[in-house]
Amino acid sequence: MSVATILPAISAAGSGWFARAVSRDIPVEPDSDEATSWILNELSKAPYQAAKPTLFDRVSKAFTDWLDSLTIGDGTALPAFVLVLLIALATIAIVAAIVVYGIPRLNRKSRRPENILFGEADYRTAAQLREAAEKSAARDDFASAIADMFRAIARGLSERTLVTMTPGTTAHGFAVRAARVLPECGAELAESADTFDLVRYMRKPATRTQYEQLRAVESRTRAAKPNLVEAER
Numbered sequence: 001m002s003v004a005t006i007l008p009a010i011s012a013a014g015s016g017w018f019a020r021a022v023s024r025d026i027p028v029e030p031d032s033d034e035a036t037s038w039i040l041n042e043l044s045k046a047p048y049q050a051a052k053p054t055l056f057d058r059v060s061k062a063f064t065d066w067l068d069s070l071t072i073g074d075g076t077a078l079p080a081f082v083l084v085l086l087i088a089l090a091t092i093a094i095v096a097a098i099v100v101y102g103i104p105r106l107n108r109k110s111r112r113p114e115n116i117l118f119g120e121a122d123y124r125t126a127a128q129l130r131e132a133a134e135k136s137a138a139r140d141d142f143a144s145a146i147a148d149m150f151r152a153i154a155r156g157l158s159e160r161t162l163v164t165m166t167p168g169t170t171a172h173g174f175a176v177r178a179a180r181v182l183p184e185c186g187a188e189l190a191e192s193a194d195t196f197d198l199v200r201y202m203r204k205p206a207t208r209t210q211y212e213q214l215r216a217v218e219s220r221t222r223a224a225k226p227n228l229v230e231a232e233r
Contacts, residue, residue, distance in 0.1 A: 010214070030122055053073070097227045115165070116165065116169075117151050117154055117155065117165065118169065118170065118200075119167070122151060124155070125155065125159070126155040126156035126159055126222075127157055129152035130147070133147075133148035133149040133211075133215070136148060137208070137215075140208075142206035142208055142211045143199050143200075144215055145211045146199045146200075147181075147196065147200050149211065149218055150171065150192055150193070150195075150196040150214060150218075151219045152218055153178075153189075156222055157182075159176055160226070162178070162181045162182075163177045171193040171196045172190070174189075174193065175190045175191050175192070175193040176190075176222070181226040182221055182227070184224065185217065185221050188217045189217065189221070192214050192217050195213070
């Protein structure tokens with residue numbers, strides 16, 4: 001066999017081997033779904049995830065962009081020290097307002113003296129307290145009924161601005177104040193305070209008779225005409 005015959009054969013064999021080798025090293029062209037899957041798998045690797053911006057990075061960039069957007073009338077950006085000063089002043093103003101006026105919701109409700117009844121926060125009106133007492137009595141829960149009915153007496157006189165309730169006012173303290181403006185009910189109010197203390201704080205058994213007596217006192221105090229001279233003191 002001549003050299004001229006052998007060389008083309010070797011060349012053909014070599015090219016075929018090279019083509020097979022290349023075909024093993026270079027993958028086939030993927031379709032759309034397969035390419036998407038490869039990309040997602042690649043991006044899920046640790047180096048790519050570590051390079052993603054964190055929430056703090058995004059918030060910081062948004063804040064920085066907002067600062068950069070602040071301009072004066074002629075379009076000139078505000079100096080950095082001016083922005084820092086404005087932010088500091090706004091923060092100081094907010095803190096000062098909280099210190100002076102308190103948190104608005106807390107200041108409007110919890111800190112109002114008239115919302116404190118015998119050491120407990122209670123926002124119900126006298127009518128709502130009476131209704132709650134009657135419902136408790138209907139369930140034979142006379143302890144709760146007595147507590148709410150006595151509170152209804154106190155809230156009712158407070159709503160009429162005849163007695164001022166303070167956070168430290170006790171049941172007997174209230175009875176003394178109420179007796180000044182409703183002297184004809186003084187003895188009954190003192191007895192009602194005793195009942196309230198015995199049932200509420202000393203956990204003595206409550207009876208229907210006690211509740212009915214307290215209910216009658218509430219009705220009389222609600223209808224009684226006050227001694228306005230004493231109410232003004």
